[in-house]
Every structure is written in structure tokens, then in C-alpha cells.
Amino acid sequence: MSENETVVNITVNGQPVEAKPGEWVIAAAERAGVYIPHFCYHPRMNSVGMCRMCIVDIDAGRGPALQPSCMVEVSEGMVVDTTSEQTRKAQDGVLEFLLLNHPLDCPVCDKGGECPLQDQTMAYGPGESRFVEEKRHFEKPIPVNDLVYLDRERCILCDRCTRFADEVAGDPLITFQDRGDQTQVNTFPDLPFSSYFSGNTVQICPVGALTAAPYRFKARPWDLTEVESTYPNPMGDRVVVQASRDQVLRYQGVDSDAVNWGWLTDKDRFAFEATASELRLHTPLVRGTPLGRLDPGGSELVETSWGQALSLTADAIKAAVADKGPQSVAVLGGARLTNEDQYAWARLAKGVIGTDHVDAQLDDGLPAEGVLSLPRATINRACTPGGTVILMAPDPKEEQGTLYLRLRHAIVNDGVQLIELTPRATGLSHLAAFRLHHRPGEAAAVAAALMGGDIEAGPDGDIGGTPVSAVAAAAAAIANRADQPLTVVLGRPSLAEPADFTMDAVAELVRFANLLSAGGRPGIAFLPALHRGNVLGALDMGLAPGLLPGRITLADGGPALAEAWGSVPSNPGADTRGILQAAVNGQIEVLILLGADPLGDFPHRELADEALSQVGTIVASDLFLNPSTVRAHIVFPAAGFAERRGTHTNLEGRITGQRQIVTPPGTARADWAIATELARQLGADFGFGAPEDVWDEITRVAPSHRNLSMEAIDASEDGVVAADSSIAFTPPDNATPVPHVDAYSLRLVAARRMYDRGTLLQHAPSLAGLAPTAVLAVNPYDFDRVGVEPGADVQVISNAGEMDMPVVADPGVPRGTAAFGYNYPDLDVRDLVDPDAMVTDLRIQTR
């Protein structure tokens, strides 16, 4: 407890305890090591006082009385007795009541062995039941959605799942129904609990009433071993990974104060299925004949040895460098790797091969240098009570699930004001103080006005499609709270437009940031909401053109690293688009894909396709074959999450540990080891025998990571946060002009949905089917204008292509705009996007 925090002195079972003001008795007691049994209380949700299990003797000055410790605040001098005779009797009574209608099916219950009800009963409960009446009956488990089953007979009506759905997720689709002892949890008929967060209810259900389809009957708690780790998503959600017989069987969220508060998205929680997939790569593969003979032009990928795969790769690289120079080798991807993996690959590419053609983002994020140059926020800063958050990113509910939950909580409970500066509504819109929904590509104009620039209306009395009055009011609201932190959640709101538009808007924000931070005010800071695993680690480790490990540019950091590494590239490289273009031009001989699928992910599919055809040798390191890697010449099977130790960096720059609990399939290896081995074959000895060695070197050579020891990371539950970069923000030379949209067209916004055709998702059987089918969403008022009916199957035409799809009415899409998911399994929006145009305008016609 810090110095200036006031303390409330209470006594718990005779021991003095220092409680925090406003703290519940149950929480204060728990911190002091006194466990008070409970079922409904959950530290991350409002107390409801339903189960009454936590009643203890509390004396707040008027004599001891039985009170629920989950809803009584500590007060100075309070005396709490959790062991009194009267407490014991009352708790026994509640336990007996709860067991009256609870089935005795513990032997076949998933929760058996980790069930608080079972534990309480063992610890306190009566030996035999005095209840001879018939128990309550319900139809046995019913699915509440595709992932979660509900057994109402086991439910003890603690309100945790229903409260979670309502308070935390904002999806009140399961509720209490009926009354009294007939009360049950249920959905509306035929309206499932379709929430991206439903798996959390399984984790917090104190009994086995809610079970997860992917885990049901898979294991018993006592068979599981577990490690605490970090899930490889940009939030760096803290998880416990549980396994049995060398198989990952479950992820449980860890209540990390700084990050995910125990929550996980369903997408991440159930992705464990992919790790165990039969389709994982087990051995190195090379091109060969159908009979398995090595043949560089062969039609098949055939199994080979590591030695052979590595030496073929080394030979190809050597030949390319000798032939066309180091920049004829390029590396794409790596965002899903650990920091150590990324560092080893970066050192191999930049320090050994000498190429700066390295990019972890597949043109679906933001310029790396720009991101690193911005002052970084923490999630807790963004959620500071009374603060302001500007959302200039894709819908966090779709892309950064647990960030969405944290922001939602901050807005609803802590009065954080949200200002949306997005091209369409998001999952937070209904909570936003201001919804400044702009025309695609026109964020910068709104940002300028928002940041105190001149508010000058366009011809329609708007700025970038946003009403002037709303922008002015939002600007005033920001100014009003200038004493509280302002945080920008920054991402690429639409993949149908270049990142330039976003960076133009950032430039406006940065211009104003100096004003904001004048006079010791907290000023402005950024949370980069980029897509894909450890993408922020990749930027920090230098897997980006023009950057070196430690948030430093090639220009600034080159000399120091050249000393450590021997050499650094002499010329800055290109980003993914530039690399693919170079390949098309015949300048790339070896293309290394680190868990990357440019064919599937890069916004310009044709360019990727052509590039892959041109490259002499494609080398891939991956967990699975994907549309791009099936075209590789050499494939390394990589170790995945939970199969190797390492560290992860989240969007705050927070570094936390990942731990190994199962062995990789077959001979798969960690990427740092593959890179180290390749380096050796190319004549460089990294000296890495373990990920710890890699980390050690990072902390010596990377300026932002200096002295962040592995011990310090492991010792703190919340990890450590890397230092801000010294790179200065360089505003774009000229703002990118936005063409006018004509009266018959709709301007396209394309962003990802949570469930799509992503590789990992599609290898998790429980999740694969959840991706929605493609629809075009249009504002209800636009139907008349474009002359089609809501729900109709229409033909959508752009200057790049055309396709048929249903069109639906969605008031969350501003007028004049059309929204389409980026990665639908059935239709590919990239067929409509002209990669050389700044915006994509669509025409719709009835078929």
C-alpha cells in the first residue's frame, strides 16, 4: 500500500488488518489471508448478495451481527469474526439449502475436483442430507450457444453468468427466468447467448452448471498440470494453460490487474484445439516428386530431415546474396512469434544476411516507425476514472476483445468518456459520449477540428461527414477534462484504405498533444490496437523495415548494433508491399515466411500471388500449411504456443512470460532455434542455447529493453513495461487527399470480425463454423437512394471487380458508407478493392 493511501483499520478474527477505503469486508479479509466462503461474490463484478454464503459476524460499532461480507464496506474499528458459532451455523444452513436441489452427480461433473460447492461441503457441510423431498428437475444440459452447455439442475443461482453477460460483456442474452425456487438461467427461445465472451461464464460458474463444449468430459481437474502464461494476442491476456498427457486441454483467464482481469474471448479460450490439431506440421518438408524424391521443381512437399532443410535454405540464401546482394532475401511475418524468436530472426536477417527487407505486418497495420514514435499508454491509464479515450481503430469488440471489456467497464463504472472517431459504429458506440462517424478516409479533418483546430464546415454543414455541432461538443468535452489522461486507441479502422489516412489523423493529434501536456497535465498517449499475436513485440524486435531491436531506427541504432552483431544493413528495406513488388520485379530470390500467409492476409491478393510465383526459393516456418506455404520450397515445422518458453509484448509494451507445458509435435522446433541454426550454417554463431540466452542479449542490445531481466518479468504478476522510444514522430509531408464520392456510390469500409477464416480459428473445430457469411451492411436510409431492398441479393461493383452478396440494413453504418467484413470465409473483399486507389466506391444493383 502506497504512502499516501488512507488505511481503514479493522480486526479480522482478532488480527489487525489494514483495509482499503471502500473495500468489501470479504476482499479485505482475503487479502489478509482469511478466506470467507462465497459463491456469488466476484471481485470483478458488482456484489449482489444472493447466495448468502459469505455471512459472517460483523461489528461496526453496534454489536456483532450476521452480515454478508461481500456487500459490507470496511469501516474504521470494525470487528469481523468469521469463526463464531453463529457464523458457522448460518453458513452450514446456507450450504444445506444450496445442496437441497443440487444433484449428486459429482462423479460425472466436469467441475468435480475444482468445485467450490463440493469443497465447501467437504469442509463444512453436514454428513447427511435432511432433505427427503424430491429435487428440482430440469431437462439436462441445454446448449446456450455453440460453445456452452447449461445444466440448470446444477445451477445454484449465483447470478455470476447472468451478471457477467449483462455487466461485463454487455450481452444480456442469458437472464434469470421464472421466480422463487423455480428460477432458472436461460436464453430467449431460439436466441442463443451469442457473445464473444461466453466462455468466461464457464470459468466463473462456481459449480458445474455451465460447461464448455470443447472441454466437456475431456479431463478431470486432478489429471491436469498447469502453467501460467501469456496468450499470444496483442492484449497479452494472462492465462493458465492446462494440459494432460502432453495435450493442451484448457485455457483459463488469469485475473491480472493490469491486463485482462481474468477474462478471455471465446476465440482465444477455445483456440487450444488448434494447437492439438492433427494437421499440425511435424517434420520439415521440401519440394519433391510424388514418390518423395527431392526435386526443386517438384509438385509435392515431401518430408525431409532438418539437416537437409536447413542446408538447402542456407545454400539458397548464400546463392541469392552472392548473386543479387543481401536485399534479394526478404522476410515476411513473425508477428505470432515470441520476442526471442523475433529477435533471432531479426538478427539473422539484418545482422547476418544483411537485408532490411523485413516486415512483420502484412500491410494491414500501421507504419512501424510511426507507431513506435508515439508515447505509449497503458490500459490502466486509458481506464483512469474520469479520463477520455479517443477510439480511432477497428471495433475493439471484434478485434481486441479483452480491451473492449476493460474499456466498457471504464466507461460504465468509472465515468471514462469515449469519443469515437471511426468510420462506422462499434460495439462501444451506445456507450460513447460522442460518436464522430466520419466518411471513410476522412478522419484527419475531424481529428484536426477535435483537437482545437478551426471548425470549418464542409458544403453539407459537416466535417468529413460528421456534424459540426457534434465535433465542437466533443472538442469542448476533451478540453473540459484536460486534467485527466487522454488516451488514443489507435489502429487501422479499414483495410479498404491505406494507412496514410490514419497517420494523417495521428499527426493532428500529435500536434495538439503538446498543448495538452503543457503545465504538467497528463497529456496524450497511445494504445496501438494492431492485429495479430505478438505484433508489438515484432516492432520492438526490429521485424520491420528501417528498425532495429529496441525501438530504434536503423539510422540511429545502426552503429551500436553493428558492434554487437558485426554488421547491419546498409540500406533501409521495404515494407510488405514493397517487398512483394520487388519480387514481382524479379529482385527477390529468397522469401522467408514466418507464420505468414500473404495470399490470405495481404490486402492485394494478386500482387501476393504474382510475387510468390516469381520468387526462386520460398522458405516457410509455420504451424500449419496455408495457401501461401503450400507453395513454399522448404517448410520448417515450428513450435507453437505452450510448446516453448519465451516472452510476449502487448499493446502497452508490457512484457510477460510464456511457458511451455507440452512438447511440440514431431520434430517441430522453436523459431529462435531455427534462426540460430540457419545463422550457424551461414557462418554466424549467436551462442543461443535457450530462450533465456536470447533474452539476455536483447536486454543488452535493445535500448528500450535494457536491464529488463527475465527474473523481473517472472517476479511480477503484471510483467514489466518497456521504455518509450526516442524516435520522434515525423508528420507525413502532405495530407493525403480524399476523392469525392459520387451520389450513386457507397464508400467501402472493410474490417475484421472476431470469427473469420484465420488459420488458427479454422483449425479449432469448435470455432471454425462460427464465422458469419458475407453480407454488405448499409444504412437503412441509403436503400432508397441506391434502389435496392434490405435483405436482397445484390450485385456489388467497384472499379476493381464485382461480386454477389446479400445487403442488410445496419444503422451503425453511416449514410453513404457500406461495410464489409475483411476475412469472410465465403467472399473475399479484396476482390473489390483496387490496391492503387485511395478509397473504394461501390455501386449496388439488383440482380
Place this chain on the structure above:
Amino acid sequence: MARLNANSLGVAQEIIARYPVPRSALIPLLHLAQEQEGYVTEDAMAHIAELVGVTPAEVMGTCSFYEMLKREPVGEYMVNICNGISCHLLGSSDLIHHAEATLGVRPGGTTDDGKITLEAVECIAACTEAPCLQVNYRYRNRVTADDFDQLVSELRDDTAKVASHGQLAMVRQHIGDDRRAGVSPPDGQGEPAWMARNPSDNGDGS
């Protein structure tokens, strides 16, 4: 379509306008749906959810809590015999048994002709008139077995003059626009003007 029809929708909108927060209109709207169809259909719940801005599951949560709101069709007439303590003391059990025998259904059941649903209910606040019952929430006091039989025959040949199930009050509140004070939203309102009235200005109040 068992959503609210045009007529109900008009009433619904008037009801919603009387509350500072639309969700408050939930129970009156559920009654309205019941008035239209005789029970609350799932479509109506979904429609009401749209009208007040909550999920259908939340409407279901509320709807299912309250006994009067039926989610399955019931008879044209609900005959609710009071089984509260005062009526119990004056023979409600006998009356219920008599009703069961006469109608051939148990409490909760509906007669084959769909006319009558029998219920044994808790105290309906007519305790000095025990034993009593309600037909579609209209009281019958000090009911004997003969009275009951008489009632049943009137209900069966439609001479009882009771509106069919769902219709509660025959008079609706209506506030003319010129007379409405205006709902006070829970946020952003100051002290009402009259609180500033000064005692000394107004005679001998103090």
C-alpha cells in the same frame, strides 16, 4: 404476426412517453400484448424489446417473474379462486375442490372448450369477503358452490359480461399534450421552481 398491432403500438408509444426511461414501460407493455392476444407471445416480447431498447432475454426475464403474464394461451376467462389465509379459513379449499369437480380440471388447467382456466391464487385483497374469486381480475365475493355453478354457466353462454382475458382496466390513462408537465429525465435537472417559494410570501404557513 403476434407482434403488437398498429392499435396496440399507438397505445404502447403513449405509455412509453410517460416514463423517463423507456424500460419502465415494460410491464404495462406486456399487459398490452396480453390484451391483444390473450397471452404474451414470443414475438410480442421481441417487439417490446425493440420498443424499449433491451434484449428479448431481458424481457423474458421480467415477463416470467410475474404471475399474471401468461406465456401460453389460457382460457377466455381466468377463474382465480383465492386461497389466502382468510379465504382458507372460510372454506376456499372446498370451493377449489368443487371447481375442480365442476370444470374437470386441476388448478392451472383449461377446460376443453378453451373457455375457462382455473387457478388457485394467493390473497387477492378481499379478505373480509371470503371466500372470493376473480374472473379475469373482476371480483366475486362470498362465493358459494351454487354461486360458482351459476358463474360457470354464465361464462359458458357468454352472459357474464366480463371482458376476455388480458383486458384489465377499461379506462386508460390519457394525458393531453397541453396538460403534460413533461417527464423528468433522471439526469441533468435542477431544483424544481416551486421549492423556491418563500414562506413569508404565503401567509401563515410557518
Place this chain on the structure above:
Amino acid sequence: MSAPAPPDLRIITSRFDVEDGHTLAGYERTGGYAGLRRALEMAPADVHSEVRTASLLGRGGAGFPAGVKWGFCPPGVWPRYLVVNGDESEPGTYKDRLLMERDPHQLIEGCLIACYALGLSQCFLYVRGEMAHAQERLAAALNEAYEAGYVGRNVLGAPDFSVDITLHWGAGAYIVGEETALIESLEGNRGMPRLKPPYFPASIGLYGKPTIVNNVETLANLPWIVSNGGEAFAAMGADSSTGTRVFAVSGHVASPGVFEVPFGTTTFRDIIFDPRYAGGMRPGRTLKTFIPGGASAPWFFEEHLDLPLEKTTVDQAGSMLGSGAIVVMDDTTDVVKACHNVVRFFARESCGKCTPCREGTSWLEKILSRLLAGQGRPQDLDLLMDVCDNISPGINWPPRQTTICPLGPSAVSPIASALERFRSEFEAYLPATAVTVTGVAS
């Protein structure tokens, strides 16, 4: 026997016999809306003072002084709301419905006075769903009152005083009578009581704003109090229980009925036996027990008959006047059945929120049902008491709670009363060959 109240002491039931008392014409003819006019001549704070002076106790059950409760509104927090509790559902209680059906304008006038006094800018009249006729009468009266300028914009032409009264109706749930459940229900939710503290919605109530919840009868007294002064009201009845109160006397009496009597001075014997009231037991019958204040109240017996209907006295004697419901049982009563009847009520009406109430009351009901079906076990009687003890530790009066609201503990009262006094009648239900049934291992 103290003298029963003369008929002219009826102050809030005075229009029960007036044919058109429920109409605006009838109401105005009999002095209606004079209290409101008088109030508008006073400063709001002075109206509040009159109510304080009157020592008007709440008539909804808890008997908390209205003037004091009104004072709990935190200063400077607006808007504030008035919610009228017309959910009358406590078994044996029958008065609010009559006040709403027979004299709706009196209630409306009371609401307006309260709104004026406290700066309550909107009033919600929550009427029990099953009371279709009361809803009709109130709707008609409100329509008339709006038309005539008593309610709505600029009440009685006052430029600064406007208030809307919204008629709201429930849908069948006793628990909604509990004031925080009432507010939940009014917000469109399941009628589940809110956590205490805050103990009074006056601080945080409807939509999180200060909210005064008062019973129908409580508010119906306001026109008289303002017209005649708080002193005059306080002069009626006993010191600690002022004014008059309306009691419903039901059960095994010769002439059950609803009577307005001076509060605090009339005795149980008066109201049960006086020919002007319930007229005594049915011919040839004797009193066995009676419930003095609604189903939640512990039972009284012969020895309590001479207690006055006065709050403190009754509280001290171990029960309560509650909602003014006196239910009389004579010697023909099967107390086990009566007890089961009351317990079944609470089991059916539990909202389901707190475990001890949800599970405990229905367990009690099941045990009693089994007993009545001849399947009792000797240990069931002790089990009944122990389950009661787990719902309300110590089985004291007033009950200690392991629950949020007193509904669960209310089910304990009849069992404790009946089992203590009439244990042999319970034992008589045990099968002659009762054997001890051992429990099922859990």
C-alpha cells in the same frame, strides 16, 4: 373496553358511502382538493413540517414516520420521484384497494401534496396488477384531474408547480410490495429487492435518484392533515400512533369488514368483538388465535386481546400491526393447515434471490405438506424449527435475517407461533407408526 370510535371520526374512509365519491364532482362536493389549495398557499417546507407534526406513521407495514422518512432526501440532488405503493398483497390486508376504488381523488390529492412539499417532480402510482377496478377508477380520476387542472402542467394555475402522475400497474408478485423491489419492477426489471444499504430509497431509489415510497393509506391522510393541521391529526389516537387507521378484520368473525378507527387507543378486543366492528366470533365459537398485522406477523392469542392497536405496544408484545390485517381463527381451525397455508404463500412468493429464502421457505412448505399428507416423521418438528433458525437465526422478533429482505424470515413467524403453542396438533398428524427415516447421504 374503551369506547369505539364514533362514525364521524372517519377521516379517510369518509367517502366510502358517498355514491359518487370516486368522481371529481362528488369529491369536490365533499370538500375535495381543499388540502391541495391550502398546501399551495404554504411554503413547501412548511407542508413538510405539518406532516412531521402530525407524526403520521407509514401504513404500509413498517410503520416508519412519514415526515422523518421524507427528510432523508439528500439535499441538492434532483430530480426526486414519488412512488405510491399500491401493491397491497399481504394476506389479510384489504384497505388500499378500497381507498383506490372508492376515493381515488383523495389519493391523487395526497400525492400532489407530497410532491409539492418535497419537490418531487414526478409521481408513479404503482397499483397491484390484479386490481383492475382500482386501475380503472384511478385512470378515470387522473383523466378528470388532468382535465380540471389539478394535475399536470401548472397545477391549479400555479406558474411554478407542475407534476405528472403516471398510473403504473404490476403483474402479480407479492414481493414487489417491498419498496426496493417495487422500484426494480417500476424500472422494468424482475421484482427483486435491492441490497441494503442504502436502507431507504429516499437517498438512492428510482433511476438512482432520491425516491419517496409511501403506502396508499399513508398518502390518503395528507389532504386531511394539511386542511386541518398536523396538530389536529396528532391529537387523535395515541401519542405514538396518531390519527386513525384502517383495519381489515377477516376470518372467523361474525361480520368481517374494513374499519377506520382511532389509532392506538382502540384494542383488539374492541375491533374483533364490538358489534359496530367485527361483531365477535361466529355463534357458538371461541377464539383460538389471531394474526394481528398480516401474514408476516407472529400470531396473538386470547391474552393479547386487550392490547391497544398501537405500534409500540404491539411491537413489545412480540408481533406487529403491520399492514392492518387482523385475521381471526376460532376453535374449529386446523392450525397445521393454517400454518401451511401461510408458509405456502411465502414459498410461492419468494423472489428467489437469497438462498435461505428461496430454498428454505419451499423446504418448510414441503415438510408441512408431507406432514399433512400423513407422511411426517417425528424429527420433522425439530427440523422445521431448525430450518426456521437457519432462515432467521434465533427465531426472534423482530426477526434477524440471513436475507436481503424480510420475506423469508416472515415464513418463520407462523411456524414458530403455531408449533410453540399447538405442538400436539402437529404431532397428531404424525402417522401412528412413525418411524425415523434416515437421511440420504449427500
